[in-house]
Amino acid sequence: MLKRLLLLLIFISLNIFAGDIQIKDAYVRAVPPNLQNSASFMKIINLSDKTIYLQSASSNVAKNVELHEHTMSNGMMKMQQVKDIKIPAKSSVELKPGGLHVMLIGLNKKLIPDEVVTSLTLNFSNNTSITIQNVPIKTVMMGMKH
Numbered sequence: 001m002l003k004r005l006l007l008l009l010i011f012i013s014l015n016i017f018a019g020d021i022q023i024k025d026a027y028v029r030a031v032p033p034n035l036q037n038s039a040s041f042m043k044i045i046n047l048s049d050k051t052i053y054l055q056s057a058s059s060n061v062a063k064n065v066e067l068h069e070h071t072m073s074n075g076m077m078k079m080q081q082v083k084d085i086k087i088p089a090k091s092s093v094e095l096k097p098g099g100l101h102v103m104l105i106g107l108n109k110k111l112i113p114d115e116v117v118t119s120l121t122l123n124f125s126n127n128t129s130i131t132i133q134n135v136p137i138k139t140v141m142m143g144m145k146h
């Protein structure tokens with residue numbers, strides 16, 4: 001098993017630095033209490049000169065966390081799991097409603113606007129794990145269909 005460098009960082013000013021990776025403006029979508037799933041969005045910046053992949057994620061608010069993308073097929077928005085999310089060298093990727101997202105499946109906490117998800121961990125291919133604490137929960141109007 002690969003040894004992962006676990007970095008616990010306090011979420012100050014919505015920006016997190018962990019060596020080669022910067023996470024910006026992370027948030028989780030608020031959902032009505034009857035919904036089992038939600039998603040998290042953010043901007044991931046790769047400051048290094050090597051390609052880095054986001055490979056998996058986990059959170060204390062969901063049983064399973066998957067990496068997903070949305071695609072259009074026959075005019076319908078469809079969602080599917082992806083193996084990883086590529087962040088090219090010296091570049092960034094935006095996870096946003098209607099696009100790539102971190103899918104939270106089997107919620108064990110109500111996701112109420114203006115509250116926070118206390119912990120969301122992202123595992124990257126360069127053996128770095130970043131735990132974002134106190135991720136804000138926000139109302140997102142678009143892309144509710146899952």
Ligand SMILES: [Cu+2]
Nearest residue numbers: 068079101103
């Ligand atoms: Cu999804």
